[in-house]
Amino acid sequence: MRPIYIFGEDETSYRFHEDHPFNPLRLELTTSLLIAAGKLSKSECVSPPLASVEALALVHDFDYIEAVQAAAAGELSTLKANKFGLGTEDTPIFPTIHEGAARLVGGTIHALDLVASGKAERAFxxxxxxxxxxxxxxxxxxxxxxxxVAIAHVRKQYGSRVLYVDTDAHHGDGVQWLFYDDDDVMTLSIHETGRYLFPGTGMVTERGNGKGYGYSWNVPVDAFTQDDSFLTCYETVLREACEWFKPDIILTQNGADAHVFDPLT
Ligand SMILES: [Zn+2]
Known part of the structure; x- marks a missing residue:
């Protein structure tokens, strides 16, 4: 079974501003590179649906979602924006902030839906x-x-046990904290140590809480870690995590910023 490739041109509406390092051009370049290399045809790209507010509310509070919608409409006070981490240098407000962000969520929900329902073995x-x-x-x-959101969705819809594997250079803090008490969702993050790098968390001592204790794994590695060490970490912990947790679904976050040429890490 061929993996399903999820990308819609409207996903590029998640764009902060011209000079912001998180530029959706990378999505178009990746897709066109795959097409040029003969690995993908344009007709195979599946355009993601927009995630509903109900879906977003599986993990986000309603007043936060309302604040993002108000920010998009230019109607959020500075006081409220500060409270919700909006309008900062890292995460500035832009007119399609709600819709763009909800479409990215829709794409990942769609990917997990395809796999959980058995329509696909893999989706990207x-x-x-x-x-x-x-x-x-x-x-x-x-x-x-x-x-x-996608993990919470397949938990609710299919009761799937999900292993989340995060190899972005930054610690996968948001996903970790959202399922910190949960023994049906395991999070495993391999990242550059938070000693000098955002968000500063992801220590080996962060192991989960309550019945979720033991279901949060962290492997912080030093800056300038080379391929061999990285791969040894990855292969060892992933194998142990799979054997122990026995997930129904594996969701990987393959942040490419661990690459040696990435300017931020
Ligand atoms: Zn990152």
């Missing part, structure tokens, strides 16, 4: 990975947490 949502989004706070370029 190129625009996903907004792992810093919190229950009621935007953070680090992320407004809504697509992975967390």
């Amino acid at each position: 949502h190129v625009g996903g990975g907004l792992h810093h989004g919190m229950r009621r706070k935007a953070s680090g370029f992320c407004v809504y947490n697509d992975a967390a």
